[in-house]
Ligand SMILES: O=P(O)(O)OP(=O)(O)OP(=O)(O)OC[C@H]1O[C@@H](n2cnc3c(O)ncnc32)[C@H](O)[C@@H]1O
């Protein structure tokens with residue numbers, strides 16, 4: 001283990017628990033068990049290491065108040081690395097490190113997914129794979145129908161989204177954060193807003209799906225917002241006004 005890694009989170013490590021927030025623990029509460037020293041992200045250029053347009057929109061909006069100049073992996077022509085880990089943090093680390101090393105810039109990656117309790121947490125880390133078409137491309141209506149068909153016989157409708165955000169620097173340092181939002185799955189899917197599996201998820205205490213909800217409301221309570229709140233508390237400073 002590297003000398004600077006005593007905190008247990010300094011490398012956002014594969015197979016290591018990241019800083020986590022969910023709707024029970026309270027996002028951005030400034031975690032009591034948070035290690036004292038995490039690398040700060042200096043103002044400047046930041047690669048958003050995702051090829052998913054919906055995520056890019058949401059992550060760019062989260063980063064916007066911090067005065068970073070963001071550029072996406074797609075704009076830089078960076079390839080999509082294979083997501084071979086079995087955890088969200090592990091796969092976000094692969095994506096962030098690949099982009100940071102290729103671009104020579106700090107990079108922020110998101111690995112996320114939809115989990116259904118009665119499916120043992122699936123599709124989970126394999127959420128994108130369930131939407132893959134044999135000939136290439138993705139069909140989320142098909143993926144949502146598959147989830148609903150498998151989960152339908154079970155009385156337990158609980159579901160959740162998870163988002164891991166990993167910041168990586170070209171020297172190989174990483175910082176990882178995880179957020180969750182609990183709720184339930186519904187079928188048929190409802191709403192044209194959002195992306196991916198949003199139309200089949202109703203957050204706890206709500207009535208609308210993420211696909212029906214005002215994007216600003218999703219943004220306030222989502223798994224991505226919760227992960228970002230932890231990242232902000234640990235690694236970002238708002239520019240002085
Ligand atoms: O890997 P990158 O390039 O970032 O893009 P991706 O779409 O492949 O992203 P993931 O590998 O992290 O797979 C995440 C899957 O979970 C879905 N997903 C993640 N966050 C979501 C959200 O907020 N709302 C709906 N679906 C979401 C998303 O559509 C993908 O199918």
Ligand SMILES: [Mg+2]
Pocket residue numbers: 083128
């Ligand atoms: Mg992916």
